[in-house]
Amino acid sequence: MPSFHPPRNSLTRLHQVRRPTSLQIRPFTSSTSDLSPSSFPNMSSRTTEQGKLKVSLRGPAILNNPRFNKGSAFSREERDRLGLRGRLPFAVDALDEQVERAYMQYKSRETNILRNSFLASMKSQNWTLYYALLSKYLIEMFPIVYTPTEADAISDYSHLFRRSEGLYLSPPEFDKMEEDFLDACEGRDLDLIVVSDGEAILGIGDQGSGGIGISSAKAVIYTLAAGVDPAKALAVTLDVGTNNEDLLKDDLYIGRQIHIGYREKRLRGDKYDEFVDKFVGLVKKHQPKCLLHFEDFGVTNAQRLLARYRDQHSVFNDDIQGTGAVTLAALQAAIAVTKTKLIDQRVIIYGSGSAGLGIARQLRDAIVLESSDEKKADSKKASSQFWLMDRHGLIKKSLEKNKVRDEVEDDFIRTEEEWGSGDEENGLLEVVKKVKPTVLIGTSTHTAAFTEEVVKEMSKHVDRPIIFPLSNPTKKCEAEQWTNGKALMATGSPFDPVDVPGKKKKYVVAECNNALIYPGLGLGAILSRSSQMTDSMIIAGSKRLAELAPAILKNDPDESLLPDFGDAPKVNFEVALSVIKAAQADKVAREEDIPKDEDGMRKWAEEKSWKAEYREYEYDPEGLR
Ligand SMILES: NC(=O)c1ccc[n+]([C@@H]2O[C@H](COP(=O)([O-])OP(=O)(O)OC[C@H]3O[C@@H](n4cnc5c(N)ncnc54)[C@H](O)[C@@H]3O)[C@@H](O)[C@H]2O)c1
Numbered sequence: 098m099p100s101f102h103p104p105r106n107s108l109t110r111l112h113q114v115r116r117p118t119s120l121q122i123r124p125f126t127s128s129t130s131d132l133s134p135s136s137f138p139n140m141s142s143r144t145t146e147q148g149k150l151k152v153s154l155r156g157p158a159i160l161n162n163p164r165f166n167k168g169s170a171f172s173r174e175e176r177d178r179l180g181l182r183g184r185l186p187f188a189v190d191a192l193d194e195q196v197e198r199a200y201m202q203y204k205s206r207e208t209n210i211l212r213n214s215f216l217a218s219m220k221s222q223n224w225t226l227y228y229a230l231l232s233k234y235l236i237e238m239f240p241i242v243y244t245p246t247e248a249d250a251i252s253d254y255s256h257l258f259r260r261s262e263g264l265y266l267s268p269p270e271f272d273k274m275e276e277d278f279l280d281a282c283e284g285r286d287l288d289l290i291v292v293s294d295g296e297a298i299l300g301i302g303d304q305g306s307g308g309i310g311i312s313s314a315k316a317v318i319y320t321l322a323a324g325v326d327p328a329k330a331l332a333v334t335l336d337v338g339t340n341n342e343d344l345l346k347d348d349l350y351i352g353r354q355i356h357i358g359y360r361e362k363r364l365r366g367d368k369y370d371e372f373v374d375k376f377v378g379l380v381k382k383h384q385p386k387c388l389l390h391f392e393d394f395g396v397t398n399a400q401r402l403l404a405r406y407r408d409q410h411s412v413f414n415d416d417i418q419g420t421g422a423v424t425l426a427a428l429q430a431a432i433a434v435t436k437t438k439l440i441d442q443r444v445i446i447y448g449s450g451s452a453g454l455g456i457a458r459q460l461r462d463a464i465v466l467e468s469s470d471e472k473k474a475d476s477k478k479a480s481s482q483f484w485l486m487d488r489h490g491l492i493k494k495s496l497e498k499n500k501v502r503d504e505v506e507d508d509f510i511r512t513e514e515e516w517g518s519g520d521e522e523n524g525l526l527e528v529v530k531k532v533k534p535t536v537l538i539g540t541s542t543h544t545a546a547f548t549e550e551v552v553k554e555m556s557k558h559v560d561r562p563i564i565f566p567l568s569n570p571t572k573k574c575e576a577e578q579w580t581n582g583k584a585l586m587a588t589g590s591p592f593d594p595v596d597v598p599g600k601k602k603k604y605v606v607a608e609c610n611n612a613l614i615y616p617g618l619g620l621g622a623i624l625s626r627s628s629q630m631t632d633s634m635i636i637a638g639s640k641r642l643a644e645l646a647p648a649i650l651k652n653d654p655d656e657s658l659l660p661d662f663g664d665a666p667k668v669n670f671e672v673a674l675s676v677i678k679a680a681q682a683d684k685v686a687r688e689e690d691i692p693k694d695e696d697g698m699r700k701w702a703e704e705k706s707w708k709a710e711y712r713e714y715e716y717d718p719e720g721l722r
């Protein structure tokens with residue numbers, strides 16, 4: 098029997114800390130794409146012969162514009178040209194000096210949420226400085242601008258609110274939606290729109306108009322980890338109301354006081370569909386080449402909307418597809434360690450919402466694709482390797498209809514022959530005992546559900562149990578207390594490495610968060626201008642990510658199942674290249690200038706990436722604004 102658990106008093110608590118970066122692949126160098134032809138067809142009029150950028154903003158207008166503002170880094174000449182002389186302290190700073198000053202200010206904030214607010218404020222002042230700071234302190238700041246701290250910022254959105262960001266769309270302004278959408282696009286061809294209706298934010302549920310926070314955070318990661326130009330990205334919230342009683346009772350809930358939110362119960366049914374349909378219609382009409390990323394919709398809407406729109410436009414649901422892809426990559430690394438095959442796994446998915454069902458489908462499809470002729474699995478057979486659970490326990494045929502959601506495909510529902518015909522519910526421990534799983538995945542938001550007893554039971558039957566408690570943020574993780582030992586682990590939020598009995602080296606718990614892959618999947622779709630995000634594009638990205646997993650790269654069973662988040666930019670770039678090739682193979686790539694050879698494509702993609710660097714400005718009334 099494997100010695101999975103040390104005595105109780107030596108249980109290791111998971112800590113939220115960051116690790117040094119390790120991946121050695123080609124560097125992600127890039128240059129600005131601010132003026133790529135797709136964005137501004139009359140490109141020549143936007144730059145001078147010396148490569149200066151022509152801007153039509155002067156004085157306070159440029160200082161208050163985060164896209165163009167340089168603060169103390171405006172040169173003497175620019176200060177003369179742009180009417181800034183007396184508006185700035187005398188010294189001219191370099192960007193890295195500004196970064197160091199900003200870092201000191203950041204450090205002086207004592208809590209993560211204060212640091213998050215500080216960075217949000219910086220983003221509204223100066224994008225170049227903001228992204229230069231984040232890039233330099235990537236490992237430290239990733240969890241501050243993203244999971245888990247962003248969850249706190251979103252749940253307190255109405256209290257922390259200072260300045261609007263992105264586009265807020267509400268049903269009372271249905272008739273003006275086109276005008277508002279065009280206003281927000283500011284005449285640009287966008288590369289990316291991230292939209293949320295705020296119903297299922299991470300594991301913290303309905304956050305109403307605060308949902309803009311997740312759209313913004315996901316867009317920031319696209320820039321940070323995939324070089325998407327922030328001027329070509331738009332964060333959107335469909336503020337269709339909230340059912341969150343705490344928000345509705347709160348006098349400061351943002352909808353009530355300043356009429357940004359829509360302070361009513363959530364819109365449902367035909368009216369909801371009409372609202373979303375109008376929005377997607379506007380994206381298709383005015384931004385036909387833009388990736389539309391759906392984030393944190395409630396499970397029913399998430400599934401329906403993806404199915405409805407994915408053949409019509411380049412549409413991506415991160416919770417379903419991004420999570421499926423990153424989990425498949427981590428699992429590929431885990432089975433390389435256990436020297437088993439996908440087709441040999443017995444998988445319990447604990448929590449069958451957007452993420453759980455997305456993972457189940459992605460893994461099932463991978464089993465079908467990868468199964469060899471002699472051990473061929475069709476979709477039905479592959480589905481039988483999964484045991485899906487939800488708040489009523491195991492999802493099985495005998496459960497009352499209202500306890501099984503419509504989104505769960507029949508093939509995933511366990512039979513009466515196997516589990517009896519009564520309506521009794523089967524809990525996790527019982528299911529683990531009976532199924533003897535090799536893989537246990539948590540996407541339930543049920544804190545600490547993977548108890549010591551459950552894990553011990555699992556490790557009776559398998560030498561190296563594969564356990565992925567993926568719920569976010571940290572406080573929702575299914576494994577609150579964890580042990581070192583034999584489990585092959587990956588979590589949704591970042592955790593400290595854990596001690597392993599008898600070994601000096603700590604075990605690095607992989608961070609299986611979709612941010613390790615969605616920026617790359619999206620970048621691949623954006624660069625190839627794909628008309629759809631196909632399944633093969635997603636699988637290609639996932640495969641590439643798995644190849645970069647330290648456990649596979651170093652052929653070492655004690656290494657992490659996924660690359661470190663510090664390598665997220667390099668990793669996502671690699672993912673993007675694979676996605677471009679898959680888009681071409683699927684004949685959905687509309688971009689005609691993609692170089693055919695690998696090196697050419699790499700260079701071309703690098704050149705298109707936005708970089709946090711200042712450009713020199715010339716004043717021109719016809720210039721950018
Ligand atoms: N690591 C990642 O990249 C990643 C990606 C997406 C989602 N997630 C996390 O997964 C969790 C679920 O997200 P989602 O978008 O699927 O939400 P969701 O609301 O669509 O699904 C959650 C599911 O869990 C079920 N559930 C709730 N309580 C349960 C319990 N006590 N026992 C068993 N099942 C229970 C719910 O019925 C629901 O079906 C969240 O915490 C989210 O942060 C992580």
Ligand SMILES: O=C(O)C[C@H](O)C(=O)O
Nearest residue numbers: 244299300416569610611
């Ligand atoms: O936002 C994250 O950290 C991952 C994921 O999309 C989630 O909803 O939890």
Ligand SMILES: [Mn+2]
Nearest residue numbers: 299392393416
């Ligand atoms: Mn999400």
